[in-house]
Amino acid sequence: ELKVEQNPLFLSMQEGKNYTIYCNYSTTSDRLYWYRQDPGKSLESLFVLLSNGAVKQEGRLMASLDTKARLSTLHITAAVHDLSATYFCAVSQGGSEKLVFGKGTKLTVNP
Amino acid sequence: GAVVSQHPSWVICKSGTSVKIECRSLDFQATTMFWYRQFPKQSLMLMATSNEGSKATYEQGVEKDKFLINHASLTLSTLTVTSAHPEDSSFYICSAREPGGSRYEQYFGPGTRLTVT
Numbered sequence: 001e002l003k004v005e006q007n008p009l010f011l012s013m014q015e016g017k018n019y020t021i022y023c024n025y026s027t028t029s030d031r032l033y034w035y036r037q038d039p040g041k042s043l044e045s046l047f048v049l050l051s052n053g054a055v056k057q058e059g060r061l062m063a064s065l066d067t068k069a070r071l072s073t074l075h076i077t078a079a080v081h082d083l084s085a086t087y088f089c090a091v092s093q094g095g096s097e098k099l100v101f102g103k104g105t106k107l108t109v110n111p
Numbered sequence: 112g113a114v115v116s117q118h119p120s121w122v123i124c125k126s127g128t129s130v131k132i133e134c135r136s137l138d139f140q141a142t143t144m145f146w147y148r149q150f151p152k153q154s155l156m157l158m159a160t161s162n163e164g165s166k167a168t169y170e171q172g173v174e175k176d177k178f179l180i181n182h183a184s185l186t187l188s189t190l191t192v193t194s195a196h197p198e199d200s201s202f203y204i205c206s207a208r209e210p211g212g213s214r215y216e217q218y219f220g221p222g223t224r225l226t227v228t
Binding site for chain 2: 033035040041042043045048088090097098099100101102103104
């Protein structure tokens with residue numbers, strides 16, 4: 001059974017600081033996703049990572065994937081308040097389109 | 112990018128009644144859609160995979176007779192919560208993948224918040 005673990009689950013940081021959210025998964029997968037969710041809203045797609053060593057960047061967010069370690073990271077650079085949200089990673093199950101989600105990381109960026 | 116809509120965005124119903132939630136792919140055809148449930152401050156849990164023209168595939172622990180899924184066309188899937196109870200109150204989100212997309216992107220609907228009183 002595929003399990004996805006994120007840490008930390010809660011992250012409070014100051015504006016301007018850097019931090020990393022980690023996503024570990026238990027079995028081989030071919031796709032890893034990062035999503036953002038604002039309170040009361042649905043999911044916004046951030047990144048899709050398809051291969052080992054993949055790195056994608058958008059603004060202050062950068063995601064990477066190490067399939068050998070079954071680990072993805074979401075790095076936040078010089079955080080700003082607008083980044084406050086809950087971030088989920090999700091992993092596809094064995095070639096299917098079904099996604100298993102981590103528990104989410106609630107990020108609060110304080111001015 | 113592709114757009115997925117849901118209707119209604121929120122609904123309040125009385126215990127024992129049934130509620131239907133619609134999920135539509137607006138600018139693409141989706142042979143497969145997914146239904147998720149999210150309890151407050153929790154993650155998304157896949158409930159079922161909706162397949163156009165065939166029966167839905169339910170995840171373990173999800174009652175198929177309670178959560179009826181119909182994927183009647185390539186752009187519409189519906190989830191009916193039958194005989195709803197307060198414990199069914201949740202945020203229901205559907206998603207769909209645009210066929211042929213090289214990014215394997217899944218597009219999520221805006222969600223439907225169900226409150227059962």
